Amino acid sequence: MSAPERIPPRSVTAADTGADTAAAELLARGELTVRGRIREASNAALFCTIALDGREASCIYKPVAGERPLWDFPDGTLAGREVAAYEVSEAAGWGLVPPTVLRDGPYGEGMCQLWIDVQAEAELLALVEAEEPEPGWKAIGLAEVGGGRTALLVHADDERLRRLAVLDAVINNADRKGGHLLPTPDGRLYGIDHGVTFNVDDKLRTLLWGWAGEPLTAEAVDVLGGLRGALGGPLGERLTGLITPAEIDATRARVDALLTAGVHPEPSGEWPAIPWPPV
Numbered sequence: 001m002s003a004p005e006r007i008p009p010r011s012v013t014a015a016d017t018g019a020d021t022a023a024a025e026l027l028a029r030g031e032l033t034v035r036g037r038i039r040e041a042s043n044a045a046l047f048c049t050i051a052l053d054g055r056e057a058s059c060i061y062k063p064v065a066g067e068r069p070l071w072d073f074p075d076g077t078l079a080g081r082e083v084a085a086y087e088v089s090e091a092a093g094w095g096l097v098p099p100t101v102l103r104d105g106p107y108g109e110g111m112c113q114l115w116i117d118v119q120a121e122a123e124l125l126a127l128v129e130a131e132e133p134e135p136g137w138k139a140i141g142l143a144e145v146g147g148g149r150t151a152l153l154v155h156a157d158d159e160r161l162r163r164l165a166v167l168d169a170v171i172n173n174a175d176r177k178g179g180h181l182l183p184t185p186d187g188r189l190y191g192i193d194h195g196v197t198f199n200v201d202d203k204l205r206t207l208l209w210g211w212a213g214e215p216l217t218a219e220a221v222d223v224l225g226g227l228r229g230a231l232g233g234p235l236g237e238r239l240t241g242l243i244t245p246a247e248i249d250a251t252r253a254r255v256d257a258l259l260t261a262g263v264h265p266e267p268s269g270e271w272p273a274i275p276w277p278p279v
Contacts, residue, residue: 022055026050027057027100027103030051030052030055031050032048032049032061032103032106033051044062044065044107046060047115048060048061050112057114060113060115062078062082062195063107063109064108065107066110067079073196079102080102081198082195083242084197084242085171086100086113086194087235087238091230092170092227096190097192098190100112102242117184119185124155124161124178125153125155127152129152133152136157137155138155138157139153139154139210141153162208162211162220163219165264166224166258166264169204169264172199172203172254173196174199174204175275176275177207177275179279205271212266213264216258216262228252228255228256
């Protein structure tokens, strides 16, 4: 018997919708086998393999039954919001979220997401002992490093991160940590862990504040214009059942606000701007 065809994590790109469709079909219809639990996760997160018609891939399965209730996200599920974030990312055409579906599994309905292999040596965040970031970096803020000392926390001035900052503003991401950034060996970047998103209240918490107040790129403006139209059509229909109608309306309002302002959002001052722990 021949070995199953492995689907590499990087087989899905924004430019290859055929590969995206194949990965989504595998995740949705394949046989899911639990291999272990990711113990660092705050909610149940299971490492699995998934196989269909001679194809196989690794994935993460997060059953709804393993979610802890959140007082400030009382509606819907973490799994539904994870899938909704993927749908918005795909509608944007940026492919910033790994293929993600909602499906039944060994422990009931849950989110199933393609596993991504990471380029461990990629530098996206750093602490520097300086008052201003060097060229190629953006300042986030000061961080305590012990002994009464502080250092400047910075992130790379990277167009992939800038796109992700726009996506986070659209989906109202309340938890964009450094550990949720997955650079890959072929130069792509994914963001993961989107369970606390789409709230109707402003809850944007992120490490990607380096462009706050700066004009949006022309590309971002075009993407936001496309999202505004899609939210009133196919995208809005796909989000129905994943998040609430009020959350869909709030997403549309955030897109409108970004287009009206024409700049990256700044911290509101009404909510901690940086998630803790930051990584």
